[in-house]
Amino acid sequence: YFEQYCIFSGTSPLCCIAGPCPAGGVLAVNMTIPNTLLRGTAGGEALLSVRYNSFSLDPPVIKWQLKREKSITVVQSIGTDIIGTPRPEYRDRILVFENGTLLLHNLRLSDEGIYDVEISITDDTFPGEGSITLTVDESISKPFIHMDTSSILELSENIVLNCSHDNGTRTTYRWFKGGKPLSNVTRFTLSPDQKYLTISRVVMADDDLYSCSVENPVGNMSSLPLRLTVYRRSSLYIILSTGGIFLLITLVTICACWTPSKNWSDLSQCAALFTDDGLPKIPERNGINSVTSLYILQHKVTLIYSLVLLQRTARYTINEHSRDSSVQAAANQTTH
CATH class of the missing domain: 2.60.40.10 (Immunoglobulins)
Structure with a gap:
């Protein structure tokens, strides 16, 4: 002027x-x-x-x-x-x-x-x-939130939400949880350009609707809200993981301790097939009967070895759940 x-x-x-x-x-x-x-x-x-x-x-x-x-x-x-x-x-x-x-x-x-x-x-x-x-x-196209899965177990390590869009220059990003601007929580981490939101150590309170908005000098657009569903480990995890493993243990035990030529009613006899170190015993027999027994034993050893692995897996699963439950209880006590 x-x-x-x-x-x-x-x-x-x-x-x-x-x-x-x-x-x-x-x-x-x-x-x-x-x-x-x-x-x-x-x-x-x-x-x-x-x-x-x-x-x-x-x-x-x-x-x-x-x-x-x-x-x-x-x-x-x-x-x-x-x-x-x-x-x-x-x-x-x-x-x-x-x-x-x-x-x-x-x-x-x-x-x-x-x-x-x-x-x-x-x-x-x-x-x-x-x-x-x-x-x-460039005008901003309608953004959308992308994540690998929309449902997750609590106490899972990380889940990443990506605010994606096809067009737009000089963009800035904002995130919303439950329709409100994302609060400053230490478990919520934004990338330097704020396009990616990472939630670490997911808890039940993270079960909510998430959305993002994209702005530039000529306009702004908001995504549709996307729900992140968090399942409690104590119910789903035990039923599907531990219960399923014990079911497999039962089936493998029955298959290992039964053959068409001989019906064992006492499953405890299966333990006689192994030494104290968990290794199979090899019976000492002569003649053709020894070959037949070895053939049958090979099938039993394969099945019962699977039984041992499943038992160890079940034990590890229960221990992990107990540890996670203790951590969550301590966190809740600290919060209150």
Whole structure:
């Protein structure tokens, strides 16, 4: 914005900008720029608006340039008549108005930058000059939350939520839990750009609706809420894991201790097939019966060895559950 003023040398005026001048004053173009910062959307339009005042009736010479290492002339015109042929990247995309305003159609990301405008008139000694900064961004597409699974057991180590979207530049992210901004919880960790949310050591209180919003200089969009379901280990974990393992142990035991030629009603006899170290015993027999017994024993050894592994797995499962329950109880006691 240029104020109206006159320049004097002693008592004699040297220059007057767009205002009534004393005798001997030199006229100059007075330019006004309503908005020096514009934010445009790719594919849209940008109106680089200027206004000028001059006492001359001659048409103005208008020149727009885009600042680069070497300035690029966007358009030059006398009034609204464009001089010469515009550069290929601006052809059919520019329009100049009588007051010097420039309209850019079908904006591209490469149009971003600082635009210098100069308006000069023959009778005026000094031209009017000004600058407008234009930013160009892509509109944001509808974001959505992506995660590997929407259901998880409590006390699981990590689950990652990703706020994804297809389009959008210069984006910032915000996360919501239960419709409210995400609270500052130490178990909630955001990536440097805040696009990824990591929940560590999941607890039952994390069972909720999660959503994210994406913003940039030309707009914002919000995702649909997505529920994260947290199951309590004490019910599902014991029923499916421990109960299933004991069922398999029972089936393997029955298969190991029964053959078509001999029906063992006492399953405790299975223990006689192993030494104290858990290794199978090899019976000492002669003749063909020894070969037959060894064949039967090989099948029993395979099945009963699986029984031993399942028993150890069940024991480990129960111990892990007891440890997790103790940790959770201690955490709840600390909270209260």
